[in-house]
Amino acid sequence: MTAQELSWLALWGATALYAIAMVASSIHLARVADAKTQAKALAATATSSADADVSGAQGLTGDSAAGSASGTAGASSAVRVRSKASGIAASTTLVGAVLNGVGVIARGFESGHVPWSTMYEYTITGTWVAVVVFLIVQRKRDVSYLAPGVTGFGTIALGLGMTVLYAQSTGLQPALQSFWLVIHVSIAIIATGIFVVGAVATVLQLWRDYRDSGSAFLQKWTWLEAVPTPAKLEALAFRLHAVGFVLWTFTVMAGAVWAEHAWGRYWGWDPKEVWSFVIWVIYAAYLHARTTQGWAGRRSAYLALIGFVALIMNFTVVNLVFQGLHSYAGV
Amino acid sequence: MSARLKLDNYAYRDVPRLGVRGWLRWMWRQVTSMRVAVILLILLALASIPGSVLPQWPQNAGDTQAFIDANPFWGPLLDATGFLDVFGSAWFTAIYLLLFASLIGCIVPRVGVYWRELREPVPAAPSRLDRYEPVEVEADSSAESVVDAARRELEGSGPFRWLTHYRVRVDERERKAPDAGRELALSAHKGHVRELGNLVFHLSLIGILLAVAAGSLLTYRGQALIVEGDTFTNAVVAYDSYESGALFSEDDLDPWTLTLESFEAEFGLDGNPLEFTAHAVLTEPGQEPRTVEAQVNRPIQVDGAKIYLQGNGYAPRFTVADGDGNVAFQGAVPFLPQDSVYTSTGVIKVPDVTSGEQLGFKATLLPTEGSSEAGPVSLHPAPGNPVIYLQAYTGDLGLDAGVPQNVYQLDESQLSPVRGDDGNPLLVRMELGETISLPDGLGTVTWEEMPRFAAFDLRRDPTLPWLLVASIGALVGLAMSLFGSRRRLWLVAAVAPPAGRKTTVVTAAAWAPAHDTAVHEDLEALVAQATGTLILVKTPPEDS
Numbered sequence: 121m122t123a124q125e126l127s128w129l130a131l132w133g134a135t136a137l138y139a140i141a142m143v144a145s146s147i148h149l150a151r152v153a154d155a156k157t158q159a160k161a162l163a164a165t166a167t168s169s170a171d172a173d174v175s176g177a178q179g180l181t182g183d184s185a186a187g188s189a190s191g192t193a194g195a196s197s198a199v200r201v202r203s204k205a206s207g208i209a210a211s212t213t214l215v216g217a218v219l220n221g222v223g224v225i226a227r228g229f230e231s232g233h234v235p236w237s238t239m240y241e242y243t244i245t246g247t248w249v250a251v252v253v254f255l256i257v258q259r260k261r262d263v264s265y266l267a268p269g270v271t272g273f274g275t276i277a278l279g280l281g282m283t284v285l286y287a288q289s290t291g292l293q294p295a296l297q298s299f300w301l302v303i304h305v306s307i308a309i310i311a312t313g314i315f316v317v318g319a320v321a322t323v324l325q326l327w328r329d330y331r332d333s334g335s336a337f338l339q340k341w342t343w344l345e346a347v348p349t350p351a352k353l354e355a356l357a358f359r360l361h362a363v364g365f366v367l368w369t370f371t372v373m374a375g376a377v378w379a380e381h382a383w384g385r386y387w388g389w390d391p392k393e394v395w396s397f398v399i400w401v402i403y404a405a406y407l408h409a410r411t412t413q414g415w416a417g418r419r420s421a422y423l424a425l426i427g428f429v430a431l432i433m434n435f436t437v438v439n440l441v442f443q444g445l446h447s448y449a450g451v
Numbered sequence: 452m453s454a455r456l457k458l459d460n461y462a463y464r465d466v467p468r469l470g471v472r473g474w475l476r477w478m479w480r481q482v483t484s485m486r487v488a489v490i491l492l493i494l495l496a497l498a499s500i501p502g503s504v505l506p507q508w509p510q511n512a513g514d515t516q517a518f519i520d521a522n523p524f525w526g527p528l529l530d531a532t533g534f535l536d537v538f539g540s541a542w543f544t545a546i547y548l549l550l551f552a553s554l555i556g557c558i559v560p561r562v563g564v565y566w567r568e569l570r571e572p573v574p575a576a577p578s579r580l581d582r583y584e585p586v587e588v589e590a591d592s593s594a595e596s597v598v599d600a601a602r603r604e605l606e607g608s609g610p611f612r613w614l615t616h617y618r619v620r621v622d623e624r625e626r627k628a629p630d631a632g633r634e635l636a637l638s639a640h641k642g643h644v645r646e647l648g649n650l651v652f653h654l655s656l657i658g659i660l661l662a663v664a665a666g667s668l669l670t671y672r673g674q675a676l677i678v679e680g681d682t683f684t685n686a687v688v689a690y691d692s693y694e695s696g697a698l699f700s701e702d703d704l705d706p707w708t709l710t711l712e713s714f715e716a717e718f719g720l721d722g723n724p725l726e727f728t729a730h731a732v733l734t735e736p737g738q739e740p741r742t743v744e745a746q747v748n749r750p751i752q753v754d755g756a757k758i759y760l761q762g763n764g765y766a767p768r769f770t771v772a773d774g775d776g777n778v779a780f781q782g783a784v785p786f787l788p789q790d791s792v793y794t795s796t797g798v799i800k801v802p803d804v805t806s807g808e809q810l811g812f813k814a815t816l817l818p819t820e821g822s823s824e825a826g827p828v829s830l831h832p833a834p835g836n837p838v839i840y841l842q843a844y845t846g847d848l849g850l851d852a853g854v855p856q857n858v859y860q861l862d863e864s865q866l867s868p869v870r871g872d873d874g875n876p877l878l879v880r881m882e883l884g885e886t887i888s889l890p891d892g893l894g895t896v897t898w899e900e901m902p903r904f905a906a907f908d909l910r911r912d913p914t915l916p917w918l919l920v921a922s923i924g925a926l927v928g929l930a931m932s933l934f935g936s937r938r939r940l941w942l943v944a945a946v947a948p949p950a951g952r953k954t955t956v957v958t959a960a961a962w963a964p965a966h967d968t969a970v971h972e973d974l975e976a977l978v979a980q981a982t983g984t985l986i987l988v989k990t991p992p993e994d995s
């Protein structure tokens with residue numbers, strides 16, 4: 121098997137596993153939400169009939185033990201649901217990430233340079249980083265509520281990458297043969313991966329927030345019960361965005377150093393540079409909005425999402441539509 | 452915390468007094484408020500976008516002109532309103548200058564506040580810790596030794612303690628509750644690193660702006676094309692194009708010379724470029740000549756300037772003899788590559804003929820000739836089978852008019868093509884080393900050699916080191932500000948043990964912003980260290 125075939129197979133495998141992980145983690149989330157609703161109901165009703173209620177909860181959560189939804193504690197926060205779905209989600213995400221990694225590395229061997237010089241390579245590497253970031257955060261604390269969003273993103277991004285963006289690997293143009301390519305682009309990809317997870321947390325924050333304040337439509341989404349409070353999500357999203365922002369700042373600066381080396385000017389308002397700047401400024405606005413009266417919470421969350429949209433734009437529309445020096449990186 | 456409340460002017464609720472000064476002060480407060488900073492940042496992002504969508508004069512004048520020509524209504528309108536030079540437009544400038552005014556108004560006072568706060572003692576522990584979910588443990592040691600141990604732990608040691616550790620204060624005071632004895636109250640604050648980082652970051656942004664502005668005044672850049680074997684001398688006249696900032700004087704140019712010994716170009720089998728290297732000798736005044744190399748990402752450094760390799764191509768060397776048999780032209784002529792297989796075009800102008808009309812030639816070079824349905828084409832950029840197709844003209848080259856001419860173009864207005872026997876304009880195919888004779892005894896053309904040329908872009912910007920320092924400052928400051936924690940820890944120990952017991956009651960609590968959940972681990976470690984007990988601090992529930 122050639123490196124190319126290996127990369128191809130591994131990435132399709134990763135796509136399929138991410139899809140399974142997305143479904144399984146969504147099911148898990150729904151069960152957690154059910155168990156929580158149950159636990160709340162339990163706490164609300166008299167503790168005398170606790171036994172019956174617990175068995176009811178077990179019935180609802182199917183093949184799983186309803187965890188510590190014990191009627192006596194009555195604390196809705198203590199719900200732990202371990203279901204088959206969560207096991208499947210965890211293992212498919214992990215194996216998917218491994219395959220994704222194999223695919224990326226094999227592509228690197230195939231092309232003879234770091235695998236992030238075309239849109240296709242950027243996509244497969246960026247997706248991998250996003251999932252790995254999620255797994256790292258997951259190790260420290262339970263953020264399985266982010267799993268459907270992250271694996272869903274992974275499925276779509278990899279799927280589009282394999283079908284639409286795929287390009288045969290070619291040698292690097294002389295202008296791309298630089299230490300700074302490795303630095304600049306790798307940090308950009310890591311920042312992007314982190315922003316992906318941050319955006320997922322922010323979307324959940326907004327949904328949960330609107331649901332809590334009585335949005336009629338979102339009441340139907342009972343699974344949002346399984347997601348932490350808006351304030352908790354905002355705290356998590358902030359930490360992710362903060363790391364992403366520092367890395368993005370570094371990306372822009374390293375890009376300027378590279379441009380200085382390669383083109384003799386550190387900044388030329390090339391479309392790619394304009395958009396990197398726009399992204400940076402929007403996230404800076406987000407960081408300020410967080411600490412501004414009337415902007416903290418929802419409005420700053422919207423700014424973070426606008427920043428994310430700009431990030432995706434930078435990588436799609438700007439690459440494909442606008443002409444600039446960066447476009448010789450190939451599509 | 453207090454610093455921000457004092458300075459974020461939204462904390463001020465007073466209605467502005469009327470009168471010019473009152474209004475000015477009110478306006479200044481608006482400009483320096485955080486809300487305006489957010490709005491200005493959003494505006495800055497929005498204002499940049501047209502710069503990537505519409506063609507821009509500084510980036511691409513040709514496209515911009517074409518855009519204006521193609522859109523007779525919108526083109527001139529957008530041009531007049533600055534949309535075709537966004538980053539030089541009045542409105543873009545206004546936004547970022549306002550932003551920086553806001554930044555200075557916001558940050559400079561904070562520097563003073565920060566300085567004073569650093570020298571003031573830490574505020575005392577609150578008299579009641581109930582609001583902060585306190586933990587309570589009993590220690591076997593005395594209140595003094597508990598507090599001392601806690602202090603040592605918090606203040607830390609080593610050269611970097613100011614970066615990682617707490618500022619601490621201890622008071623002995625009356626106990627409010629429950630038995631009104633005395634107590635030792637320790638208060639520890641951390642957050643000065645964060646605030647310092649924030650200040651360094653914002654001040655560095657100002658530094659970046661100043662460095663960029665100074666750079667545009669002090670920089671110079673020029674383009675030059677050197678053929679293998681030729682020598683370039685650094686002087687304004689030697690450049691093909693040259694521009695400099697308002698404060699740069701041409702007398703500052705150092706007269707070094709650069710000789711291009713050889714140029715190496717490597718291509719893949721498919722014709723993709725692999726590597727370009729220019730081997731050159733650089734002679735600086737008063738120094739030994741030294742050999743240097745330029746590659747696409749590796750400029751040559753000289754006298755504070757950098758010489759970038761920007762392009763390359765072939766410069767065939769010709770000898771043209773006129774009808775009288777005298778050599779009328781001899782030299783290398785740079786041909787500009789037109790595509791990725793280096794199909795190149797060039798022009799030879801021969802004004803100095805002994806008698807008769809001036810000669811001009813238009814030539815197309817195919818580095819590796821092959822045939823296709825459409826005629827001969829180049830198959831590869833390397834010189835595998837180089838062939839030149841030449842068209843000759845006679846007449847007046849128009850060089851005497853005194854108007855500078857483009858060396859890559861032939862002004863055909865006063866020239867007529869040399870025709871062959873069939874009456875059609877003559878197109879001669881020639882190979883390297885060949886001599887062709889022109890019809891009607893006009894003379895001969897010999898293609899002697901095919902050296903390469905390298906196009907260099909030289910740039911000097913003395914502010915680059917400053918820009919780099921300011922950027923690194925911004926990055927470090929940003930990391931300090933975002934990752935530095937803002938935490939308060941308090942530990943209160945009753946001096947006398949509760950009635951009938953020998954232990955010391957210790958109460959401890961912590962505060963940090965919502966995203967900083969690790970503060971509870973800090974508290975746990977502190978209490979364990981100070982009292983020798985292992986406790987389980989109640990962390991707030993993870994969800995809902």
Ligand code: HEM
Binds near residue numbers: 486488
């Ligand atoms: C060029 C424009 C500006 C940029 C790019 C910028 C960027 C940033 C960034 C990235 C942060 C995050 C650091 C942190 O959260 O600690 C920050 C924080 C902050 N900025 Fe700016 N800033 C700018 C202008 C301003 C202006 C005009 C003000 C004053 C109104 C200001 C006041 C602050 C304050 C007070 C913080 C700390 C917020 C906090 O405590 O979390 N900045 N700025």
